[in-house]
Amino acid sequence: MDTRTSNSDRPISRGERWGPKLLWLRQVVDSDAFRISFAVLVFAAALGVLRQELQGQNFDSIARAFGSVSSTALLLAAGATVASYACLAVSERWALAAIGRSLSPLRIALATFVSYALSNGLGFSAATGGAARLRFYRAWGLSLAEVTAVTLLAGAAVTLGGVVCAGMAILLIPGAAPILAWIGALAIVPTTFWLLRPPRRTALLPGVEFTRPGPALRFSAIAAGIADWVFSGLALYILLPAPTFADFAPFMVIFVLGSLVSAASGLPGGIGVFDAILLSLSHRFGATHENVAALLLYRLIYVVGPLALTALGLAGYQLRRLDRAATTTGFRIAEAIAPAILATLVFCFGAALLLAAANLPMPLPPPEPWMAALPSRPLATSLLGALLVIVAMALWRRLEAGFYATFALLSLGAAMELWRGFGVATAGPLLVLAAALALSRRAFDRQSAGFHHVISPAWLAAAGLAGVSSLVLALATRDVRALADQPWWRWLRPGGDFGVAAVAAGLASLGLLIAIWWLASPSPREPRRPSKDEMARAARIVDAASGISCDALLYRMGDKSFVFSPSGLSFVMFRAYHGRWIAMGDPVGPPGDRSAAIEAFIAAADAADAKAVFYAVEAASLPTLLAAGLSAQKIGESGSVDLAHFDLKGKAHEDLRHALNSASRSHLRFDVLAADAPTTPWHDLEAVSDSWLDAHAGVEKTFSLGSFDVGYLRQFPIAVLRRGEQVVAFANVMITPDRARFGPDLVRADADAPHGTTDALLGHLILWGKAQQLGVFELGMAPLSGLPLNAVAPISTHVEAWIFRTANSLYGFQGLREYKEKFTPTWRDIFLAADPDVNPLIALSDVALLTSGGARKLLHRPRRSRR
Known part of the structure; x- marks a missing residue:
């Protein structure tokens, strides 16, 4: 119910001036175009540095340096990589122990290896590593909050280990400047706080407590974090031409710096950025061509190697499961993470070709006569590299075009390698990758534009x-x-x-x-508006349902799409906005079918390459939503009045009694017109609505609120207040089929109506419902009210509470809550549940924009005051 009060004339505030700009900026930053453009700019800058570093080099010298690396150095680098991942597993074990969880060492090692193989190859370690952990740990009994806590704690241990490692390396550099020594000392200070005795139990996240691990486990966690950086740096340092113990400390400073900057860039594996920093700062460790060869080998051993092993493991697992049911936990995990791993490997191949083509002021060796027709020249190499990057992105998004294009390129590449005479040594990896891709075919289930909408x-x-x-x-x-x-x-x-x-x-x-x-892009699959058959199907479900809220009747607006459960007994209504499918309210249907409806909606959104969001759901749906992998957050409260205990007597309802008496003295007469009654004065109702809009925000709402549409309003009884025959206020009345809940949707009064007319209309409506023996009177939602502000509340909750306190002039959050308090309602919590990748603040702004029809309409101000 929208009962905003009008505002008097006043100057435009700073929030109103900057509001549209900030909303526009949020949409720009949140767009794929911005993220891609930023990544391209960073990558281009790295290419410029690499080109300058490689000026004057040639392939022969790099090839000789590549071949001069001894087998002992390669084995030691591989051993250092294994040791690095083992140290990461120790940090993971500490993170699990810190929240009171214990798993077998094999499970911890498997989850750690796969999550860090992905994060090292893809970048965005918190997101990609967290997503991999989620697949494993949820299957092993951890909640979403616990998986988030493990990701944060393990990441904190490893990041702190890198900072401390750099600080120790600076202090070990002989003759370092005093300022560097101070920086190194400051970098080590955090270990003191890490090793201090924490309180026995501390709230870490809602539903997750940080228990006190013993001192040995705390020390092993920070030691493992430091050792991980040492071993990962050693894996590269060993491959340099003449590594010495004295040069290892300054090398580690450069290595940690390059790793942190490349991680911040967001590029997969820091491709180009890490290499540019290392090459530009590592001249003292070897000639440029020798450092290039070492970097290439390091990438193969530390990044591509673990990814390839993971891909092989997935291929073997899925091959073993071909004759078994595809519903096992392991199969679901393999199918879920296969696209990310395969996409990373293909992206690495494409990026390597782009780097090679972009940094070739160096002359190429002349090709053999029989190889002249093969694509070995820079133009073909650059085109092939760009093509691989494109299909890798399609693989990442699980598009069928990415699958077929990649399979064709890998098969063609393997055939060319065999034709060149290089044999299985070079064609084998391509064939293995193609086999792993073929076994993961079911994971690439999203439609592509090239295979659908043909001849469009x-x-x-x-x-x-x-x-x-x-x-x-x-x-x-x-x-x-x-x-x-x-x-x-x-x-x-x-x-x-x-x-x-x-x-x-x-x-x-x-x-x-x-x-x-x-x-190769996703097929345009914008949800269509419901057909007449779907509207009739939804109507039958609503008529047969019990215990639903009045919001379920918003399906009658016809502005939302439907996803029906497999049984057809329930549905979810939603609108699509900026890559998110936003469901309005709880699933509608029998409580026993709620889980199936939620899973069907999430699956449909995922198939359309969209994120699932549930807006304004009640606590009863939370267990199912959390079990489906969504995260939930309170966004306000909804008020209701139990008519069985409602009485106008007493001081609490003094204002309401005064409004009813004032309306009686003003000769206002209350009546309820039946749905689609022939005597309904639609022309008069429209005049009242226009007057109300003129004095208020000036635009009709959609999605979470009703609008003045005669076709929509005909489906409800209409409560009116008349002075004589003139309508001065009205509301359409939503009544659930089981008569357990009822309430107004569209509440509008003429701008010249007496003060308190809206209060009188709602008061009469409550008394009418009590006489009709209806159950609960729904006042609707008070957004952002009653939010828990404590030490463990998410940052977004604090931001929402600040908006509730300070943005009253923009929407009237506090005024709306105070207005509804005069009815002495009982308040119940209302939640937003969304995919973990969706920021709750962005989802709420999406709902506001959907409801208001865009940023300009959302921030539209009244043209004048009428009261």
Whole structure:
């Protein structure tokens, strides 16, 4: 129920001036275009540094340095990698013990290896590692909050270990400047607090307590964090041409710096960023070509190796399970994490080709005559690298086009390696990866634009662009063969030695990649508005349901899509917004079918590459939502009045009695018109609605509130207050089929109506419901009220409480709560449940924008005051 009070004329506040800008900025930063653009800019900067570092180098010298690394050094680097992952498992064990959980060493080692293999390869370690942990630990009995706590604690131990390791390395550098010594000492200070005796029990997250691990376990956690950094740095240092013990300390400072900066960049595995920092700061440890060879080997051993082992493990597991039921826990875990691992490996191959093509001022060795037709020149290498990056992104999003394109490229690559005569040594990894991909086919279940919407205008445009671009590129490189000696983006700038032909080749390459990008992108699957059959199906479910809220009747607006449970006994209504499917309220239907409806909605959102969000759900749905992997947060309270105990007597209802008496003295007459009654004065109701809109926010609402639409309002009884025959206020009355709950949706009064008219209308409606022996009068939600502000409340909850206190002029949060208090309601908690990757504040702003029809309408102010 929307009962906002009007505001008097006043200057536009700073919040109103900046509100639209901040909402626009939030949408920009949250968009895929911004994230991709930022990553491209960081990657381009890294490429510039790498190009400068590699100036004057040649492939022969790098190849010789690559081959000069001894087998002993390779074995030691592999051993250091194993030791590094073992240290990470120790930190993981401490994190589990800190929340009072214990698992077998084998399970801890498996979860640690897979989660860090993903985070090292993909970047965003908290998100990617946390997602992998979630798959394992939820299957082993941990709650979502416990998995989050383990991710945070283990990450804190490892990060602190890196800072302390860098500080110790600085102190071990002989002759370091005093300022560096002070920095090193400060970096070690946090270990003191780590080893201090903590309180016996401390609330860490809602539902999770930090127990007090013993001193030995605390010491082993920080020691393991430091040792992890030492071993991971050692895995690279051993591969340098002439490693010495004296140079290891300064090398570790550079290594930790490069690792932290590359992690902050967000690029998968810090590709390019880590390498640029290490190469630019490591001249004292070896020649550039030797450092390049060491970095390449390190990437293969420490990043690609664990990912490849994980992929092989997944392939073996799924091969073993082919003749068994595909519903086992292990199979679900394998199917869930396979796309991320395979996408990372393909992305690494593509990024390596882009790096090679971008940093080739160095001359290539002349190809053998029989290899002249193979794509070994920079133009082909850069196109193939960009193509692999595109299909890797499609794999990451579990798109079927990514699966087929990657399988074709891997198979073609393996065939070419065999044709070149390099044999199984080089074709084998490609074939193994292709086999792992084939065994994970079921995981790539999302539709792609290239396979669906065929012969649509967009599909024809993309296919035509790909064909024309390929033709132009072939003609340009045939006429000017030297174009193949540079990557495609070098020809996009005008001028140069080859003029128009170069620009045409560059534009054709870009056009080809754009076309392939679109064909491999998710199929446009915006949820459609419900059909007449679906509306009728939803109506039957609502009519048969019991214990539902009045919000369930919002399905009649027809502005929301439906997802029905497999049994067809319940449904979830929702709207899509910016990659999120936002459900309005609890599932509608029998309580026993609630879990199936929630799972069906989450699965449908996932299949559409969207995140699931449930807005304004009650506590009864929380166990099922949490069990489905969503996180929940209180966002307000909903008030209701039990009519069995309601009485106008007493001081608590003095204001309400006064409003009813004042309406009687003003000769206002209350009546309830039946749904779609022929005598309903729709013209008069519309005039009252227009007057109310003119004095208030000036726009109709949708999604979580009703709007003045005659087709919608005809489905409800209409409560009216009249002066004579003139309607001065009205409300449509929602009554659940079991008559257990009822309440107003659209409450509007003429701007010239007497003061207290709305109070009188609601008071009469309560008395009418009591006479009709209805159950509970629903006052609706008071957003952001009653939030728990304690030491363990999430940051977003504190932000929401601040909005409740300070943004009253924008919406009237406090005024709405105070207005509803005059009815002495009973308040119950209302929650938002969302995918763990969705920020609750962003989800709430999405709901506000959906309800108001956009940022401009959300922040629209009254044109004038009428009271």
